Structure formats: structure tokens, C-alpha cells
Amino acid sequence: MFLTTNTCEGKRDCIKQCPTKAIRFINGKAFSCLTCGICYKNCPNGAIFENSYGGYVVDRAKCNGCGMCMYNCPTNNITIEDGIVYGICSRCGVCSEVCANRVDGWEFEKSKQLNLIRAFDILNPPLDNVPSKKESETKLVTRTCFGTDTEKCILCGRCSQYCPTGAIRVKIDRDEGICSECRLCSDVCPNGSMNKHQIVSKSSCTLCLNCMKSCPNNAISVEDFEIIVNKINQKPAGKIISCLNxxxxxxxxxxxxxxxxxxxxxxxxxxxxxxxxxxxxxxxxxxxxxxxxxxxxxxxxxxxxxxxxxxGFCVSCGKCVQVCDEVGARQFMTASWDGKVTDDCISCGICTEVCQEGAITLHRGSISVDLDKCILCENCAVHCPVDAIPKTTMYKNEIKDGFNFIEQKLCMHCGLCHKTCSYDAIDEIDGNFVVNEEKCTYCGACKNACPARAFLFERNFKDSIEGI
Missing domain, CATH: 3.30.70 (Alpha-Beta Plaits)
Incomplete structure (x- = not known):
């Protein structure tokens, strides 16, 4: 939840700005909803849901004003006015923006931990070459897998051809009929007439055509009883995607x-x-x-x-590494992440939507990651529209198109969607907020910020390696 510190000056700016009226003024201090979730658990209509920020939102289209949330609230924070439920915190963060003395509970706990670590370091200075407590307690989530060094990879597809489960996919931007130097022809040649450089010994070649049959790119042909390999000396563009394990x-x-x-x-x-x-x-x-x-x-x-x-799943047999011996691009790797994102984060919330492990909570301009739950599947990273989350795979899901509309009967006119949108795609016209379809990228930041669930929203992704 958002906390009021002892330095509250009683200006009530947070109360004026809160779109859900979740903050009250008691004995000169601002107090707000605890986001305990009891209202959510007791709603008989399923009209209250937990959003990507970890707060709770009333779906006014489902709410019938029965008052069960109000009667069960342990702090008597919920009220019903003209059939609309108020007093539930959506953790939108507007209160902390207008008052420097209100802080996000998550940020507050994190700052307390850092202060304790700093105090420990001051009182117990580290010895030479011994990591400090702050350094040693830096938490990471790790994952081991067989991956590709993209700087070395020549996109020949050899690893893909030998993978026993088909867990490696290669997309090569090369015309049909051009040799990819995968060396399969050399592997299948029964008497060694085709060497690893795709040069044929005419004296020993028996024209069994095994090389021609095995070529995945149809780059081998026969002319006047001679094997011809169609080669172009250039490094192709493309992508290689393999199971992350x-x-x-x-x-x-x-x-x-x-x-x-x-x-x-x-x-x-x-x-x-x-x-x-x-x-x-x-x-x-x-x-x-x-x-x-x-x-x-x-x-x-x-x-x-x-x-x-x-x-399509990796069994960690290591065959891809063995057959890539000439290039050395396939390697056993260890990936890691400390849960941090770049400043490019636009609070779209896609990462929280696609995380199957429930490890991500959204904040304004950042996220927090429960590293005990995270398995480093990189689903959040491959869907992030601004690449604010690091990833090791070349795979990418990009937003293709969508639909975004504000239902005016549900809109509370709080303006959060307008403030949140990084693309200025929410216009205010005659006191109503509407979506500018020409600017909208369908990231979903407005939808996630809305405390009234007033958005009718859909989005479609496109696969960066469609067709293979």
C-alpha cells in the first residue's frame, strides 16, 4: 500500500487527487486503504479484481452496490455514493506524486533494507578483496541452457538439423538455392568426396546424390555428371531461436x-x-x-x-554444441537477472499480464520482481514493447494492432489514463477522455491505470519469426 509518514503536513493534496477517494484525513494525518483484499474476497458479484499494480479496482459494469465490500472493510474506508463504490486503493501512485511524504510501501521496505545494509557497511568495513554485505546479498535468478553466441553464428542451421527434438529454429534471410554452409552434404557423403568447405573431389565422387537429397536449401545440383554447389560468399541476416530450458x-x-x-x-x-x-x-x-x-x-x-x-523442448543433450565445432557459436550458458528494468519502462503492464508465475508487480515507471517465483522464462522481455527488460533470446513478440475505447458511462474522469500514456494518445474533449487511434500503440498502460475499468481493450501480437 501507500504509506503516510510521520512528516505528513496535513495539506490534503493526496486526498484531493485520489481518483477513488481511498484516502481519509484523521487527526491531522492522511490514512488510506490497506489494500488488504478483504473487499475482493467478499464481493459476491466478482466486481472487484486485483490489478497489475497490486491494488484493487471495482468493475462498475458488474457492481450492483450491494455493500458487502463496505460492510467487510476492516478500516471502514469504503463508501457508496450514488451507486458508485469509493475508498478502495488501486495503487495508481497519484498520491505520492503530489506529496513527497507519501511513499510506496514496496519502495519504503526496499529503502529500509538498503539503509540497514549501509549502516552495517559503515560499522563493519569490508576487508580487502572481500565483498561487502550489500554486494554479497545482491539477489539474482539464474537459468542454465544451451544458447547461441550471435556474434559467432553464421546462421547455417546445422544445429537445427541435428537437434533431436526440434528445439532450435533458424530463420535465414537468404534466397532459395544458396548454400548455407551447414555441412550436411559433407556428413552424408559415403566416401568423403565432399569436404567441409563444400568442395567436391571429381575423381572419387560416385554421383550417389546423397548430398543433393540432404541439402536443406536445395543448393546442390548436377550438371554434365558433376556435382555443383551454389555458393555466395556473404554473411546472411536472420535469427536463431532455441529452447530456453x-x-x-x-x-x-x-x-x-x-x-x-x-x-x-x-x-x-x-x-x-x-x-x-x-x-x-x-x-x-x-x-x-x-x-x-x-x-x-x-x-x-x-x-x-x-x-x-x-x-521443441531442449533435453540438454549437447548435440548442437558438438556439430557446431567449426564455428563454436553454440555454447552452454548461464543467464541471470536481478529484476531491474531500464528507465524506458512506460508502465504498460504487459509483463504482469504474460507472467505465468505471478512474479511481477507493476509500479509507475518500473516493476518489482519476486525472484523466488521468477524462472527466467523471458516471456516478459519478449513482449515488452520498449525493450526495458533484458533478454537473451532473439525472439520477439511485437504489437500488431488492437482496439481501444473508453466507455463514458463507466469513466470517472480522473484523468489517470491521460497522465499515464507515454504517446499522448488520450485526448480530453469537452471534459471527456477519448482514445486517439492514430497515436495509440495498444500498449495497455491506460487500461492498467484506469480505476473504473472503463476501457474496452484488445491487442494482437505478431511473431518475429513467423513462417518457420
Whole structure:
């Protein structure tokens, strides 16, 4: 919640600005809703919900003014005026903007911890080459995986061809029929006539055409009984996406056929054949490598049907590293994050919406991350429209289009949407706030800030590697 400190001067600016009338003046001090959630738990109509900021909002379209929230409020903070519920804090942060003495409870707790660490460092100066308490207690969430050094990668696709589960996807911006130097032709040549540089020994080549059949780019042809490799000496553009080994799919797998064992994904296609629903796990995969296997099925003798299996998850076999030995782009990596974001954050709240682990809480201009819950799946980062969250994958989900409309009958005219929008896409016309569709990017910051749930909002994302 937002706290009133002992330095409150009683000016009541916070009370005047609060859009939900959640702050009262008692004995010369400002006191507000505790955001305890009891109103949310006791609402019989489901008209109160927890928003991305960790506050609570009344959906006026569902509220019938029964008063159960008001009767159950432990601090008697809730009132009903003309059928509208007031007194519930949405944690919008407007009060702290107009009064420097009001602070976010989360920021307050964090500052207390930092002050304790500073005091400890002053009283107990660290020895040489020994990290201070502040440095040693810096918390990180880590994840191990097989990843790609994009500076070394030549986008040949060799790792993708050898991955046993199809967990690596490569998009190459190269015309059909051009050699990608994947060296598959050299691998399948039965007598070594094709070397690793795609040079053919005419004297030993038997024209078995194995190289031609295996070439994924149709870059090999035959002319006058000779093998011809079509090569262009240029580094292609494109992207390589591989399973992050985050384990989110295992967490969401409803039939427990996919598990995370000691940090490695393991799959048993025969497990729980009566419940073959993998839709939730497939849909939630942050980089969409997880999918149904088109080549392998399990036969269910009882129902006499073929059941689909899964593909696209990394089993940590290391084959991609072995076959990338010439280039050395595939490596065993450790990713880490301290939960911090850049100043580019626009409070859109997309990260809180897509986080399957419930690890992110939105703040004005920043987020807080529960690192004990975070599994570093990077779903928040691949959806962030301003790249304020760090990521290791080249995958990206970008906002394609959407719909945004303010229902005037629900609007409280608080102006929070207007203040929050980083793109000046909310216009005030004759006292009403309306969306300027020409400027709107459908980030959702206005929707998340609205304490009246007055926005009719939709957005669509586009996959940065569609078609592969």
C-alpha cells in the first residue's frame, strides 16, 4: 500500500487527487486503504479484481452496490455514493506524486533494507578483496541452457538439423538455392568426396546424390555428371531461436508427461495417455518452440487412436554444441537477472499480464520482481514493447494492432489514463477522455491505470519469426 509518514503536513493534496477517494484525513494525518483484499474476497458479484499494480479496482459494469465490500472493510474506508463504490486503493501512485511524504510501501521496505545494509557497511568495513554485505546479498535468478553466441553464428542451421527434438529454429534471410554452409552434404557423403568447405573431389565422387537429397536449401545440383554447389560468399541476416530450458512448459503440463528433473527437461510420451492435453503448455511457451510432433505418435489400444507427442523442448543433450565445432557459436550458458528494468519502462503492464508465475508487480515507471517465483522464462522481455527488460533470446513478440475505447458511462474522469500514456494518445474533449487511434500503440498502460475499468481493450501480437 501507500504509506503516510510521520512528516505528513496535513495539506490534503493526496486526498484531493485520489481518483477513488481511498484516502481519509484523521487527526491531522492522511490514512488510506490497506489494500488488504478483504473487499475482493467478499464481493459476491466478482466486481472487484486485483490489478497489475497490486491494488484493487471495482468493475462498475458488474457492481450492483450491494455493500458487502463496505460492510467487510476492516478500516471502514469504503463508501457508496450514488451507486458508485469509493475508498478502495488501486495503487495508481497519484498520491505520492503530489506529496513527497507519501511513499510506496514496496519502495519504503526496499529503502529500509538498503539503509540497514549501509549502516552495517559503515560499522563493519569490508576487508580487502572481500565483498561487502550489500554486494554479497545482491539477489539474482539464474537459468542454465544451451544458447547461441550471435556474434559467432553464421546462421547455417546445422544445429537445427541435428537437434533431436526440434528445439532450435533458424530463420535465414537468404534466397532459395544458396548454400548455407551447414555441412550436411559433407556428413552424408559415403566416401568423403565432399569436404567441409563444400568442395567436391571429381575423381572419387560416385554421383550417389546423397548430398543433393540432404541439402536443406536445395543448393546442390548436377550438371554434365558433376556435382555443383551454389555458393555466395556473404554473411546472411536472420535469427536463431532455441529452447530456453526455463521449465515453464513442465510447470504447466497438465498430464505431467513433461518434467523438469535437476534443471533438465524430460518427456515420457506414454505417461497419462488418457489426458493428452498439452495446449496450455504449448500456448505458454515464451518463444514458441514447443509444439505437437508431426512425426511421432503413440497408439492408444483402448481407444484405437493415435495420440500426438511433443517436440521443441531442449533435453540438454549437447548435440548442437558438438556439430557446431567449426564455428563454436553454440555454447552452454548461464543467464541471470536481478529484476531491474531500464528507465524506458512506460508502465504498460504487459509483463504482469504474460507472467505465468505471478512474479511481477507493476509500479509507475518500473516493476518489482519476486525472484523466488521468477524462472527466467523471458516471456516478459519478449513482449515488452520498449525493450526495458533484458533478454537473451532473439525472439520477439511485437504489437500488431488492437482496439481501444473508453466507455463514458463507466469513466470517472480522473484523468489517470491521460497522465499515464507515454504517446499522448488520450485526448480530453469537452471534459471527456477519448482514445486517439492514430497515436495509440495498444500498449495497455491506460487500461492498467484506469480505476473504473472503463476501457474496452484488445491487442494482437505478431511473431518475429513467423513462417518457420
Amino acid at each position: 526455463c521449465g515453464l512448459c513442465a510447470d504447466l503440463c497438465e498430464n505431467e508427461s513433461l518434467k523438469n528433473v535437476d534443471g533438465k527437461l524430460r518427456y515420457d510420451p506414454t505417461s497419462d495417455t488418457e489426458n493428452r492435453n498439452h495446449e496450455k503448455a504449448i500456448e505458454a511457451c515464451p518463444i514458441h518452440t514447443l509444439r505437437e510432433d508431426d512425426e511421432m505418435f503413440i497408439y492408444d489400444e483402448f481407444d484405437e487412436v493415435e495420440l500426438s507427442t511433443l517436440a
